[in-house]
Amino acid sequence: MARIRLVTALLASLAAGLPAVSQEGRDAAEWSRFRGPNGTGVGTATDLPDRFDRATNVRWWTAVPSGRSSPVLSRDRVFLTATEGEALLVLALDRATGAIAWRRQAPRDRTTTVDPRNDAASPTPAVGEDVVVVFFPDYGLLAYDHAGEERWRLPLGPFHNTYGMAASPILAGDRVVLACDQNRDSFVVAVDVRTGAIAWRTARPYARSGHCTPVLWTPEAGVEKVLLPGSFYLDAYDLDDGRRVWWSGGLSFEMKSVPVISGGVAYVNGYGSPLNQPGAQLTLPAFDAVLEERDADDSETITKGEMPPSRAAGFFEFVDLDHDGALDAAEWTFLQDALASQNGMLAIRLGGEGDHTEDGLLWSYRRSVPQLPSPLVHEGVLYMLNDQGGLLVTLDPETGKVRTRGRLRDAVDNYFASPVAADGKVFFVSETGIVTVLPAGGSFEPLMQCHLDETCYATPALVDGAVLVRTTEHLWCFGADRGRGTGGAAPGSSTRRRTPGPDARPSPTPGPHDR
Numbered sequence: 001m002a003r004i005r006l007v008t009a010l011l012a013s014l015a016a017g018l019p020a021v022s023q024e025g026r027d028a029a030e031w032s033r034f035r036g037p038n039g040t041g042v043g044t045a046t047d048l049p050d051r052f053d054r055a056t057n058v059r060w061w062t063a064v065p066s067g068r069s070s071p072v073l074s075r076d077r078v079f080l081t082a083t084e085g086e087a088l089l090v091l092a093l094d095r096a097t098g099a100i101a102w103r104r105q106a107p108r109d110r111t112t113t114v115d116p117r118n119d120a121a122s123p124t125p126a127v128g129e130d131v132v133v134v135f136f137p138d139y140g141l142l143a144y145d146h147a148g149e150e151r152w153r154l155p156l157g158p159f160h161n162t163y164g165m166a167a168s169p170i171l172a173g174d175r176v177v178l179a180c181d182q183n184r185d186s187f188v189v190a191v192d193v194r195t196g197a198i199a200w201r202t203a204r205p206y207a208r209s210g211h212c213t214p215v216l217w218t219p220e221a222g223v224e225k226v227l228l229p230g231s232f233y234l235d236a237y238d239l240d241d242g243r244r245v246w247w248s249g250g251l252s253f254e255m256k257s258v259p260v261i262s263g264g265v266a267y268v269n270g271y272g273s274p275l276n277q278p279g280a281q282l283t284l285p286a287f288d289a290v291l292e293e294r295d296a297d298d299s300e301t302i303t304k305g306e307m308p309p310s311r312a313a314g315f316f317e318f319v320d321l322d323h324d325g326a327l328d329a330a331e332w333t334f335l336q337d338a339l340a341s342q343n344g345m346l347a348i349r350l351g352g353e354g355d356h357t358e359d360g361l362l363w364s365y366r367r368s369v370p371q372l373p374s375p376l377v378h379e380g381v382l383y384m385l386n387d388q389g390g391l392l393v394t395l396d397p398e399t400g401k402v403r404t405r406g407r408l409r410d411a412v413d414n415y416f417a418s419p420v421a422a423d424g425k426v427f428f429v430s431e432t433g434i435v436t437v438l439p440a441g442g443s444f445e446p447l448m449q450c451h452l453d454e455t456c457y458a459t460p461a462l463v464d465g466a467v468l469v470r471t472t473e474h475l476w477c478f479g480a481d482r483g484r485g486t487g488g489a490a491p492g493s494s495t496r497r498r499t500p501g502p503d504a505r506p507s508p509t510p511g512p513h514d515r
Contacts, residue, residue, distance in 0.1 A: 031073050031461040031468075034124035034168040035418060039215040039258040041376045043422035043462035050425060051448040052435050052467070052478045059466060059477040060098030065089060067121035068416075069168075070458040071468045071475060072132075077101060077146055078461075078468065079132050080475065081121040086111065088120060088136045092148060098477060102148035108138050109155065114164025117416070117457075122166040124213075126176065131193060133176050137165035141178065141191060152196030160184060162318055166211040166256075172224065172239055175199055179228050181210030181255075183321040188214070188228055190242060200242030207231045208321070208334065211256040217266075217350055227350075229255040229268050232341060234348055246352040248360040252276060253338035257374040258418070261350070262397060265362060267382060269345040271371040275311060276343045278366050282312050284339065287332040301326035312339060343369040345384055347400060363400035368393055370415075378421040381442040385419050385428060392428075394442045403442050410449060411436045416457040429456050433471060452476070 035041045049057055067082035067089075078093040088106040093099065114120070123135040131151065133143045140156035159165050161182040169178045176191040186204040191197065207230030214228040217236070225245060226237040231254060233247045252270030259268040275282060284290075285308070294306040303326045307313040312335065319335040320327060327335065347362040368386050376383040381403065382395040390408035395401065413430035420427050421440060425447065428436045433452030438444065454471035461468040466479045 030075070030127075031071075031463050032127040033072060033170050034070055034126075034213050035258055035374060035459055036420065036462065038261065039170075039213060039374070040260050040262070041374065041418055041420040041459070042378050043420070045422045045462045045464055045466075047465040047480055048423040048425055048462060048467055049478050049480055050437055052450045052452070052469075052476075057479055059479045061474050061476045062093060062098040062100065063473060064091060064093075064100075064470070064475050066119065066472055067470075068119050068166075068457045069121050069124045069470075070417075071461045071470050072125050072127050073461060073463055073468075074127050074132070074146055077127075077132075078475065079125045079127060079134075080470065081123065081125060081134050081136065083119060083121045088138065090125070090132070090134050090142070090144060090148075092132075092146070093475065098475065104144060104148055104150070106134070106136050106139055106142055107153070108136070110138050110158055112138055112158070112164060115162075118164040118166055120164075122164070124168040126169045126171045128171050128193060131171075133169050133171065133193065135165075135167075135169045135178055137161075141169065141176065141196065143176075143193065143196060151194075154191060154196045154198070156180065156189075160323075162209045163211070168213045170214055170216070172216055172226065175239065177214055177226055177239075179204075179210070179212060179214055179230075181207040181212070181230050183209055186210070186230070188226065188237060188242070190226075190239070202237060202242040202244065204230055204235070206233065209254055209318070213258050215259055215261060215266075217261055219351060227259055227261070227266060229257070229259055229270065231255065232337065234259065234266060234268060234346075236350075246354055246356045248348045249355070249357040250344070250346060250361060250364070251341070252343055253334075253341045256372055257370070260375050260377050262377040264350050265397070266348045266350055267345065267375045267377060267397065268348070269369050269375055269384060271343045271369045271387075272338065272341060273315075275339060276341055278342055281342070282310060282339050284308070284310075284312060284332075284336050287329045290332070299326060301328050302332065303327075315339070342366060345369055345375065345382075345395070345400075347397065365393075365395060365400050365402075368405075372418075373415055374418040376419045376421055376426065378426060379424075379440045381440070383419050383426065385415055387415055389413070390415065390428075390430065392444070404444060406444055408436050409444070409446060410434075417459045420460055420462055422462040427460055427462070427467065429460055429469060431455060431457065435469070 065082035065084040069081045080091045082089045090104045092101045125134045141154040143151040167179040186207040189201045190199040212229045218224045224239045235247045252272040255270045259266045304316045345365040370386045373385045382397040384393045390411045394403040411434045417429045424440045426438045433454045437448045456471045458470035469476045
């Protein structure tokens, strides 16, 4: 019987066009949460394609409903969330063929207005051995088994986030951890993955309007920690009881990226606004002084019309946390703190107790910091991709010294997806579907570039010889050249392979690229 199961598994692997690997090896290579293993964006997959040619190496492509969540995988399924009209959907696709294995409609208690760059299906699922957990901000958490049977549901919210919620759940042993940062009453919660019962819930009173998905860190001695950036702080929570163990300050007032752990250091970037660039910051007077000078209606609050004349007035709606049309003392303090914070990429040594700010910060870099794309540390290089214009900065992760700075060639575009890497390749996907593949090691000379000609907000998944890319219209599975894909004639695309030669343009393009 064991031999039959082994042969069956081998045949299934061959049918998928994937190399046969041991169960242990396959589990190690799985992409089961947002940005893959512990959110690093670095996979262990091999034999990944260095070109994306729809005519020759598309293994399959499947039309899927709209959604900003990224694909995650189990041994035989690919999972997505999506919307169709007002319906909230969970989709499971066959990993070998791309066929939709099942779809389930989740409950929806409300319809929240979100920023146009967001949608109701932004959070990425988290996959365990026999469970997939999804978060819909318009309902809460739900868990299904891999066959699509619902296990439990946990209503959460309603939420009040300036841009809408977007953080993804993660699995940590027998728990689901979810960050719920919003304008007020932010918290992080841990839920029993088997029952949906809340194990602990910890308030984050200083965190506002964030989108960060947490990562896990295990110290040499002690309980595993949940690392979660938020307004002003990187926090470490005890996984057992939710206690805030240590924190390190110096972060932006609004955080959206995933921290990356490498060599006992957390790398995290945050961008608030142009006014948070060093040298461009504003200093506001104390609240009492503003009341005395400008509180015309004696309301003990400051309305937008009573704001001191400065560029800070543009922050009014953002810091009016209760949306009552006036700022009280607490909201004014948040505005002061927000304007005092700085955009930056920070390298923070892990560990400690209590305030870890002074002894935790190793270095910071303050130019061209992205708002959405998370950092990538791979083969001794720290990659930082700006949201706008395809501006890429590579840094020495130990010192923060700039290695190279320039734009991705022929890929000047907006970027929502984070860079990912495996198999000696680094992958970038732009909003309009420009895919750029660079060799690992920091070179800016592309191995390949192609145009999917479809809008893309999701971060790719890298697994067992395949790259999965979700666009607003399809889920694509690209692999090594194996003949035409199983889905029929794919929509047209253009592919450009780069071979360095005497006519190659200099790379990267130098010059000032700050926002």
